[in-house]
Amino acid sequence: MNFARAHIMVCGGTGCTSSKSPEIAAEFRKQLEAAGLADEVKVVQTGCFGLCALGPIVVVYPEGSFYSMVTIDDVKEIVDEHLVKGRPVERLLYHEGADHHGTVHSSLNDTDFYRKQKRIALRNCGRINPENIDEYIAFDGYKALEKVLKTMQPQEVIDVVKASGLRGRGGAGFPTGNKWQFAANEKNDVKYVCCNADEGDPGAFMDRSVLEGDPHSVIEAMAIAGYAAGAHEGYVYVRAEYPIAVHRLNIAIEQAREYGMLGKNIFGTGFDFDIIVRLGAGAFVCGEETALMTSIEGHRGEPRPRPPFPAVKGLFGQPTLENNVETFANITWIINNGPEAFAAMGTERSKGTKVFALGGKITNTGLVEIPMGTTLREVVEEIGGGVPNGKKFKAAQTGGPSGGCLPASLIDTPLDYESMAAVGSIVGSGGLIVMDEDNCMVDIAKFFLEFTVDESCGKCAPCRIGTRRMLEILNKITSGNGTLEDIDRLEELCEHVKANSLCGLGQTAPNPVLSTLKHFRDEYVAHVVDKKCPAGVCKDLLNYSIDPEKCKGCTACARACPVGAITGTVKEPHTIDTSKCIKCGTCISKCRFGAITKG
Amino acid sequence: MPNTKTKVAFKGTPEQEAELKKFIAEIKHEKGATMPILQKAQEIYGYLPEEVQVIIAEETGIPLTEIYGIATFYAQFALNPKGETQISVCLGTACYVKGSGDVLQKVVDTIGCEAGSITSDGKFSIDATRCIGACGLAPVMTVNGEVYGRMTPAMVPEILKQYME
Numbered sequence: 001m002n003f004a005r006a007h008i009m010v011c012g013g014t015g016c017t018s019s020k021s022p023e024i025a026a027e028f029r030k031q032l033e034a035a036g037l038a039d040e041v042k043v044v045q046t047g048c049f050g051l052c053a054l055g056p057i058v059v060v061y062p063e064g065s066f067y068s069m070v071t072i073d074d075v076k077e078i079v080d081e082h083l084v085k086g087r088p089v090e091r092l093l094y095h096e097g098a099d100h101h102g103t104v105h106s107s108l109n110d111t112d113f114y115r116k117q118k119r120i121a122l123r124n125c126g127r128i129n130p131e132n133i134d135e136y137i138a139f140d141g142y143k144a145l146e147k148v149l150k151t152m153q154p155q156e157v158i159d160v161v162k163a164s165g166l167r168g169r170g171g172a173g174f175p176t177g178n179k180w181q182f183a184a185n186e187k188n189d190v191k192y193v194c195c196n197a198d199e200g201d202p203g204a205f206m207d208r209s210v211l212e213g214d215p216h217s218v219i220e221a222m223a224i225a226g227y228a229a230g231a232h233e234g235y236v237y238v239r240a241e242y243p244i245a246v247h248r249l250n251i252a253i254e255q256a257r258e259y260g261m262l263g264k265n266i267f268g269t270g271f272d273f274d275i276i277v278r279l280g281a282g283a284f285v286c287g288e289e290t291a292l293m294t295s296i297e298g299h300r301g302e303p304r305p306r307p308p309f310p311a312v313k314g315l316f317g318q319p320t321l322e323n324n325v326e327t328f329a330n331i332t333w334i335i336n337n338g339p340e341a342f343a344a345m346g347t348e349r350s351k352g353t354k355v356f357a358l359g360g361k362i363t364n365t366g367l368v369e370i371p372m373g374t375t376l377r378e379v380v381e382e383i384g385g386g387v388p389n390g391k392k393f394k395a396a397q398t399g400g401p402s403g404g405c406l407p408a409s410l411i412d413t414p415l416d417y418e419s420m421a422a423v424g425s426i427v428g429s430g431g432l433i434v435m436d437e438d439n440c441m442v443d444i445a446k447f448f449l450e451f452t453v454d455e456s457c458g459k460c461a462p463c464r465i466g467t468r469r470m471l472e473i474l475n476k477i478t479s480g481n482g483t484l485e486d487i488d489r490l491e492e493l494c495e496h497v498k499a500n501s502l503c504g505l506g507q508t509a510p511n512p513v514l515s516t517l518k519h520f521r522d523e524y525v526a527h528v529v530d531k532k533c534p535a536g537v538c539k540d541l542l543n544y545s546i547d548p549e550k551c552k553g554c555t556a557c558a559r560a561c562p563v564g565a566i567t568g569t570v571k572e573p574h575t576i577d578t579s580k581c582i583k584c585g586t587c588i589s590k591c592r593f594g595a596i597t598k599g
Numbered sequence: 600m601p602n603t604k605t606k607v608a609f610k611g612t613p614e615q616e617a618e619l620k621k622f623i624a625e626i627k628h629e630k631g632a633t634m635p636i637l638q639k640a641q642e643i644y645g646y647l648p649e650e651v652q653v654i655i656a657e658e659t660g661i662p663l664t665e666i667y668g669i670a671t672f673y674a675q676f677a678l679n680p681k682g683e684t685q686i687s688v689c690l691g692t693a694c695y696v697k698g699s700g701d702v703l704q705k706v707v708d709t710i711g712c713e714a715g716s717i718t719s720d721g722k723f724s725i726d727a728t729r730c731i732g733a734c735g736l737a738p739v740m741t742v743n744g745e746v747y748g749r750m751t752p753a754m755v756p757e758i759l760k761q762y763m764e
Contacts, residue, residue: 014732018739018746052735202730203692240638240675241731278631279638282674282729298633299665300672316630359693359734366735400692433692447695457672562708585701589753 004042006083007061009126013048013212014205014244015366016055020072021045024056027072031079041083047125047213051113053365054094059126064107066094096385116383118345119369120353121169121206121329125213130248133255136216142261144335145220148227149269157228158184161331164339165351170196170287170324171402171428172504173350173417182311183229183321191231192315193222194322196292197238197245200284201400202451204431206355207325209367211238211245214329215252219275221331223262226273229321234275237292241282249277284401284455288503289322290314291457302459303503326355326430346372350416350427360397360433363388372416376406379415380434391436395519399428401448401455402508404515405441424515426508440537441520442527446474448512456505463506466497470513478538482528491517532599539583542598548573550595557587557596609650615643616654623658633661633669637676646677674729682717682724684762686710688750689739691730698751699738703727705752706740709759723762 010016010025028043049057054068058078065088067078074092081087096103096111105111119125128135136142148157162177183191195218199207210218222234238246253275256262264272278296285291286301293315295301314320330352334342343351350372356379359365363385370379376396380386387393395405398415404425406413413419420427435444449471458464473490476482494510494517501507517524526532533541546557546566551573558566558574565581568574576587576596588596622639626632636659640651647670656663670676688694688703703714703725710723717724733739736748740758747758 015735018733018736019748052733055735200729202690202695203734205730205732205734208732241729278634280673281634281638281676283672284729295634296631298631298669300668357734359737360696365693365737397692431692433696435696439696444696447692584704584752586752589751 004040006041008041008043008083009046009059009061010043011047011049011055011057011126012045012130012244013052013055013125013209014242015048015052016057017244019056021056024058024070024072024075027075028058028079031076032083035079035084037079037083044129045131046128047130048122048209048367049108049126050117050122050209050367050369051094051364052367053363059108060088063088064109066105066108066111067092068094112382112385113364113366113368116374116378117369118353118371120333120342120345121210121217121326121355122213122367122369123333124217125209128214130213130215131251133216133252133259133261136214140332140336141216142220142259144332145223145261146267148224148335149267149271154184154228154230157224157335160335160339161228162339164330164334164342165346165349166327166330166334166342167350167417168324169326169330169354169430171201171399171426173427176323176327179311179323180225180228180321182309183231183319186312186319188319190233190316190318191229192318192320193225193229193231193234194289194293194296194310194315194320195222195234195236195328196287196289196322196324197236197242198280198287198292199239199242199325199429200287200455201402201429201431203359203400203433204357204429206357206367206430208239208242208245209355210325210329211242211249215245215249216256217332218249218325218328219252219256219262221328222275223266223273224331224335225321225323225328227271229319231321232272232274234273235296235315236275236277237280237286237296238277239282240279246277246279253277283457284451285457285503285505288505291503292322293320300457302457303505305502324429347414347416347418349418354415354427354430356398356415356430356432358384358432358434361387361391361436361439362434370415373414373419375412375414377411379432380411384434387434387436389436391438394435394437394439395441397433397435397444397512398431399426399508399511400431401451402426402504402511403428403431404511405435405444405519407519410519424511424518426511438535438537440533440535441516441523442474442478442533443535443537445513445516446471446478449474449509452505452509456509460500460502460506462497462500463502463509466493466501467506467509469493470497470510474513477524477527478533479540480527480531480538484525484528487517487521487524487528536598542583543578544576544581544583544587544596544598546574546576547595547597550593552593552595554592556590556592560586560590562586609648611644611648611650619643619651619654620658623655627659633659633666637666637670641676646680648678648680679717679724680721682722684723685726685741685743686723686759687726687728687731687741688714689729689731689733689737689741690727691734691737693730693734694738697737699740701752702738702740702750702755705755706759709756 058067167173291303553571714727
């Protein structure tokens with residue numbers, strides 16, 4: 001084996017790949033070759049580092065120098081300065097703080113973004129080449145599987161998972177050990193292990209990141225689950241929208257088979273286990289466990305009533321153990337480090353860590369893994385670097401279309417299952433979208449409802465019809481035609497849909513509406529009574545006007561207006577004809593004097 | 600999203616049909632093979648017109664109604680062909696709160712057809728997609744797979760111009 005004196009880790013996650021990280025890696029190889037360093041310095045394409053806002057990300061070891069927003073043109077400078085002369089390129093190092101002009105950190109782990117994190121599920125993301133099983137093995141890979149198969153009884157494995165306190169990371173938070181126990185208790189020759197990688201919550205991408213950055217951790221955990229439950233076949237149901245994840249998962253399964261970690265007689269113990277990958281086809285409801293199984297069976301992905309639960313009668317009618325990607329990604333760590341170490345993190349009833357996908361109006365967009373119970377304030381202000389552009393934090397939406405929002409007054413809420421449920425939201429799959437004063441909460445509720453209406457499978461009436469009626473009421477409100485009775489009716493309808501829908505999609509669809517009603521009722525009332533959208537988002541309620549004091553008569557707005565609604569003489573204040581105005585906002589973006597306002 | 604029967608004439612070749620039939624023969628005895636077959640068919644033809652669904656029904660013995668039911672259930676399966684230039688604007692939450700709705704509207708205004716449809720000359724199609732996972736670059740638009748991040752409506756005409764020649 002060749003030992004390199006330095007490693008250049010180039011992020012190969014979807015975000016950075018979109019901003020040309022493969023080309024950057026290739027350029028590094030080219031420049032290293034040119035500098036005669038090809039044998040000394042190794043370029044590795046890794047999984048996601050988490051700080052997606054600053055991609056493409058490049059980290060140079062042994063120093064751990066953290067370069068952000070690297071372009072192809074920067075590569076030569078990094079090679080010449082850092083790798084030839086040993087001087088990190090200060091200009092490109094990560095700068096902390098709002099708008100990234102603050103302190104420079106030479107090492108990744110010193111930054112606010114990483115310091116408060118505890119990476120368990122994401123432990124190998126950004127650290128290894130996910131397409132090379134040897135690198136996974138070098139970081140204790142497949143050690144847990146060997147230990148389980150050679151030294152533990154299935155029940156002992158289940159007891160370890162139970163003792164860790166791990167709960168399902170896909171959204172519902174059901175105790176994982178119990179789920180394993182139910183599947184193990186069934187007496188049946190054929191059982192299945194199923195991995196839910198149908199990450200449909202818009203704005204959550206931790207499962208993709210695990211599959212892209214550390215696919216073997218999921219494969220290994222599925223084999224362990226198979227041993228514990230008595231199953232010999234596993235299915236991974238993964239979104240087709242994640243081509244890089246699918247590609248790396250397939251490579252990893254192939255390599256695991258070659259190395260004898262999958263297939264017949266694993267580690268010579270007589271235990272057989274193999275994995276089949278099935279692709280989704282863009283249906284959000286398939287993230288629901290029974291719908292997912294129906295889809296794998298080759299049908300329309302409609303959910304089935306429970307009971308019978310999947311542990312009794314699941315995939316192809318056989319007992320099935322189903323967990324989400326992130327849940328599986330914790331398993332080998334728990335086996336290797338002991339359940340006590342895992343249970344030592346988090347709160348009394350929410351153990352371990354959880355990955356959140358930070359998005360929206362936040363400086364450090366990306367993936368963060370934190371001990372359960374970390375407060376929203378720590379995540380937004382410290383790890384996330386706060387709300388950019390000097391705007392105020394208004395709310396955080398968690399759990400996507402099934403979740404709710406936490407307003408600024410609840411920013412000290414600990415992020416764990418119980419605390420979030422108590423304030424009307426959920427941990428969910430871990431999407432965490434930050435909103436500032438420019439976001440309208442009624443519009444956000446409408447956004448999520450449009451999503452659920454579109455994704456409702458149509459099998460049961462409360463969800464199919466109820467969500468559509470709810471959306472109609474919201475449209476009425478945002479167009480300025482709502483009444484106070486509409487708000488009451490909306491609330492009542494929410495309760496019915498919640499209580500009577502067949503599966504989780506419908507049961508949770510009203511949550512974004514209910515929680516915005518709870519925390520931002522005044523905004524709904526403003527739309528209905530004052531016919532105003534306080535955040536200036538809902539177009540039907542907006543009127544654009546030009547402040548004659550500020551307008552210089554430069555004509556920039558009039559020339560840009562697509563419908564000719566702005567008139568005026570040069571060097572005289574202009575006016576907007578509101579009957580012609582289509583409220584596209586072009587004029588505001590063109591005005592250099594801040595003379596145009598909407599409201 | 601409109602996913603009604605297409606008006607565009609079917610232009611499938613015997614080679615495409617042979618490739619599909621070969622794949623079906625290989626996989627049809629596996630459990631739950633229908634989805635992979637439809638995915639393969641879409642990969643071969645680019646979409647799933649009635650003619651292709653008939654081939655699948657005949658080769659697998661699954662009723663055409665069921666094939667049609669599956670093809671219309673999943674957003675990824677298209678009954679209409681895509682344009683030569685495929686434009687997608689992400690409407691995932693992270694992109695939406697950063698204004699991707701306005702970007703989509705600008706694309707629709709610039710190209711002149713609605714989201715989820717294709718221009719009459721078949722040159723452009725526009726889709727509003729779910730999260731493509733480039734949330735760090737929000738709002739995101741893709742044109743023929745090329746990703747454009749941190750979009751504003753003002754950037755749209757400039758980017759699309761290069762595809763219009």
